[in-house]
Amino acid sequence: MMKFLTFRGGVHPHGYKEATADIKIEKADEPSVVYIPLQQHIGAPCKPLVKVGDRVTVGERIGEPQGFVSAAVHSSVSGTVKAINMIPNAPGGEVQAIVIESDGLNEVHSSIKPIGDFESLSSEEIINAIKEAGIVGMGGATFPTHVKLSIPPDKKVDTFILNGAECEPYLTSDHRLMLESPEDIVYGLRAMMKATNVETGYIGIEDNKPDAIKSMEKAAEKYPNIKVVSLKTKYPQGSEKQLIYSCTGREVPSGALPADAGAVVNNVATAAQVAKTLKTGMPLVERITTVTGSAIANPKNLSIKIGVPIKEIIEQCGGYSKTPGKIIMGGPMMGFAQHSDDVVIAKGASGILVFDEKEARIPKPEQCMRCGKCVEICPANLQPLKISAYSLKNMMEHAEKHRALDCIECGSCSFICPSKRPLLHSMRVAKRSIIAKKRKQSN
């Protein structure tokens, strides 16, 4: 189905996807040591299940989730636990990690066996398999997938959307996956639709990837209840609320969840992982990551084991071609800048982006000239210039009145601003401050 669907607002950053869009997914080299973070998801960190000196195997659970919103962590290699210590965390700060020295054998854990065809499984069994496999949103949000699929009984969900928009510039990992494993994606989607008891499925893909649209259409042609939707290429087309609107015309009410608009959204990579887990029993221990940017010698799409330091991955891509100025985990619009290349590949690592020193510099902000561009493009219909001004003056009540909490942090305002104002940055400050104050009041 070729229909150009879209949402209001948004920006058109240059794609920069040429470097890796046509490069096949390659397996990264076997690591000698992996550092597996015990928190790679939104929610509570895991407790270690192993101690130093233990032998572990591929797919073995080494981190026990704490509470419902949490996701189990598994070993990606076979070998010996060398240490359990703190390592730099990609979204900031530090995270506890299990350091495993690989024996190079990749012995698979005895519990790993096919779970079975989803058609013979119940809804609970599918969700449980996803939970056991520690699957999280692999587009970068890392929200535990079993939580997303456990729809509260009072909500009526009738639409399942797979996000193949890949609206972030530079990234091509989902694009390649849609070309190389479209059947897995459709299988995962059908399994998750069964798990949530949903009849209608959409796969939303930006129209700058016609080959991926074709590939997915072919894989889904047998299933009339699954529609491949061609979306207008515009950032943030892959943002959950915008994607739901583009596909269904429904708005997620302010402050509510997608389920309140009758929809569940998951990434195509998550769907492929669900298929892999059901077919082989293997938990989430490996993912596809785009390694690119002006300072990477040979940009690639790599299938990388969880816990491999990005330094090693960059070396496999020919190393730095120029002095690196900025390393970003994820895409350039929403990714996290790193202070070293010691961080490791985690479940949400859709990209490793390395800029040279020139690109790394953010231009100096100048006075706001009130051009209103940020108001025109804000996908949430906010007035970033005002919220930002209130935030900078520490007038948080006013920022809240201008609905700072509805900001989806897509960064389109900071991107478009001719005066290079730190609009999103200051709105984040306002959001954190408002939320902190609310917590205080409710305590």
Place this chain on the structure above:
Amino acid sequence: MEGKLFVSSSPHIRDENTIQKVMLDVLIALLPATIGALYYFRTNGAKVILLTVLTAVVSELIFQKVTKRPVTINDLSAVVTGLLLALNLPASSPWWLPVLGAVIAIIIVKQFFGGIGHNFMNPALAARIMLMISYSGHMTSWVKPGPDAISGATPLSFIKGATEVPGNAPSLTDLLFGNIGGSLGETSAILLILGGIYLIYRGVISWEIPTVFIGTVAAITLVFGQFDIYYTIYHLLAGGLMIGAIYMATDYASAPVTPRGRIYFALGCGIITSIIRLFGGYPEGVGFSILLMNIAAPLIDKYTSPRVFGEVK
């Protein structure tokens, strides 16, 4: 690893647009009208343009040096203000009139209130109105195009108090191409519209303000002139409507930022312009209407916040 990494919060890329590029686009848009002014008014026109632009830039430089603020003359906004002011002055101006106007525009209206983005009125327009009230003799001795500077009445004065265009008024073709009396930039409607189309195409201004402003004046004069199309077109092409609606009312700092607010703002400009032209003491009301609506802009903004995505009312 060697070197230091730059760490900042997302987004990590920025659009290539800058204040300077926006202002450059405005200057490009004003180029046809400026060339038109030079063609019609020769050295008199050139003198006024040079004086205002130079004074505007130098005033900004001196003010920012004296107050120890970052010097921002490179962003070209002072050049734009200077040029817009020039296009609002008669070619017969004595040398001190453009100089005084530029000083008022830049220092009093723009810099006293905080510089770019903080002026609550359009600087060039505020300066024009101040000169108009203080030196109405100089400011209303409009000269007819040509090197000889023969003074004459502006096209609008022909229809003051009339509901139809008198026979001795300038022809529509002359209005369209600028072969009429008036300030440097209010002469040729077509050159101004050309620049306006460029600005909308480049995304520098949105269509709302010029279209609604001009549309409102058209609607009101059409009714007032008892559906005499000629009378309406005369109103649209004569005077400062084109330069006002396209270049002055669209000033970022002094117009609302919300799309709906811009429509109300332009509607207000159109209504006030028409009332002054049809019933007021002055033949022209574009300048006053924009300044009055500039003052109302923050209020309009306040009541026209767009509905937030997902907002339940």
